Amino acid sequence: MPHDHDNHLDPMEARVRALETILTQKGLIDPEAVDAIVETYASQVGPQNGAAVVARAWSDAEFAEWLARDATAAVASMGFAGRQGEHLQAVFNTPHQHNAVVCTLCSCYPWTLLGLPPVWYKSPAYRARMVSHPRAVLAEFGTILPETTRIRVWDSTAELRYLVVPMRPEGSEGLAPEALAALVTRESMIGTGLPKVPA
Template sequence: MPHDHEQNPGQNPGHDHGHDHGHDHGPDNHLDPMTARVMALETILTEKGLIDPAALDAIIETYVSKVGPRNGARVVARAWLEPDFADWLREDATAAITEMGYAGRQGEHMRAVFNTGDTHNLVVCTLCSCYPWSVLGLPPVWYKAPPYRARAVSDPRGVLREFGLDLPAATRIRVWDSTAELRYLVVPLRPEGTEGLGLEELADLVGRDAMIGTALAASPATNVPGAGR
């Protein structure tokens, strides 16, 4: 369901793009309450022999680096390169993405929304944290945070500014609310100066945040290798 809201800024969504996933829990390391609870639960289940930490790490690694967001970046790059595929993606994103081999958990029903010169799309899940794992991997912490979920609808322009994306006043911001039945993929505008680039080179310009709508695709001049991973 799309929303078109622009109101006064509210509280800071508190998104932090740098997350330390180390497992050093000495006295000088302070975990947030949720992380501490998860790690305590993991320790208990491991001691009882109910889970294998190595298997758990393998599952997480699969979603972080193999399932996505590189998958989504390739979908976007192909849409930039092939007009027929872009049309298919608009009409039936689920089928188009499945044809590329990226069907799977939390991505059974997809819709692609395309940024244009006058419209920018932003995705949120206001009720929980519905997210297309098969194309974007695991959701970032800030995507699941209540402040982002509330303010993305009530003050999308303010939220984007806090991500460092200050759009022109004339740009319409359209907010899409993900649900358990339907998840969204933002197709950002293709950057200028990318003529002649192949699919993998273009995919390097497409970061996870650009496919949620909190960033733009990188330009070739400023891109850091692997940005789409």
Template sequence: MSHDHDDHHHDNHLDPMAARVRALETILTQKGLIDPAAIDAIVETYETKVGPRNGAKVVAKAWSDTGYAEWLRRDATTAIASLGFTGRQGEHMQAVFNTPETHNLVVCTLCSCYPWSVLGLPPVWYKAPPYRSRAVIDPRGVLEEFGLTLPAATKVRVWDSTAELRYLVVPMRPEGSQGLDEEALADLVTRDSMIGTGLASMPAKVPT
């Protein structure tokens, strides 16, 4: 699989735009005009809440609409675009579906290719060399470090993202979610479950 990362940079190099942003942030911080902690909070929100919401809507629709699920499996790029989620670093997508027999895990071994249009900002650990190397060598061990221990019979399949193709994991629909509408289902879909380092959340039990 080719890795042509024209629009990416390795972690120890900043592209010109990132360098300008870093310099501007430093100047504004030194002048007391911005609070680095506030910036971190905003980034964390876009990493874990706002950004992944698009992907969560895609997964929820696939869970509730078998026709859409088949379309997503056959042509993820077009199926995702039909919901309005397109843009740079998300042009060419492939959806991989978890099953009881196979669990999918996404990594980018050479840098940090990531589907921004559906998952928002990539988490720091996704770009870190230990994850990029160990996810391929010892995926089951990596999953256990995330708190996910799979049955021994479940195969772990690793997908290596490139500048040409990025992946979205469709986690298995959790038990007890029958009857929920798409909005409620989307609330169960986490960023990590769409990368493969986690599972979808279980629905809250309604008091009887």
């Protein structure tokens, strides 16, 4: 029987909560271990890692070339490797092409670089509509692109996951790596958003 305070959960969250309750009651999982894993991906392994990679690519042309050629090795050189980060490809946004990522079959996602996937990334609506109507979906995220900018959608799989390297924002010249990384958002590394503009 669900608790009253669970009534506000969306259907996906409610299913996850119910499954966790059943697995816990059967002694198959330890809720504290699950919480520890979630905390690790929320605060230690997450978007800050991907942001550091993007910031380095913005400020180090040699690293950017390496990232474009062999993202797995370039990212590993910064100490970011592991779960769902074994096979990576970096795709670079330009004034002529904007890249976005979707996983049409499930929710393959580079956890090592981006942390836990957002709920919307796993939703059937996002997975279907990003392929068929990417410009409209991006607009719903508040990302309005010029009509002259081509949108390319990359389908992430168990064998290959993608990291979008957004264009460096104007006014960020001369910023330290930490300040550059603070401009990079998780959404900009999926392609549904843009980096922040320097204050």
